């Protein structure tokens with residue numbers, strides 16, 4: 001299983017971490033390691049900096065070579081649902097240009113925003 005972590009604020013220029021773990025059962029253990037700054041050095045730095053992070057996406061069937069491919073692309077933000085929603089709203093991208101699986105999320109987010117505007 002491959003997972004994507006999104007940091008609440010960037011560390012230097014990094015705002016994501018892509019990791020691999022055996023299965024859904026081992027994911028919580030792996031995340032616990034990250035939370036305590038063990039395992040990956042970037043996660044140690046994130047912990048020291050006091051930056052909160054979240055699991056924003058998982059690929060349940062993916063293996064280590066998939067993890068490698070994603071890391072080599074060096075564009076984790078493109079894979080991140082949090083970053084993409086923020087990006088779409090800030091650029092005022094029309095809904096029809098968004099990927100189908102993201103439409104509902106973005107629409108919900110825009111509706112919330114409109115309700116906020118009315119207040």
Ligand SMILES: [Zn+2]
Pocket residue numbers: 006007015016077080081082083084
């Ligand atoms: Zn992100």
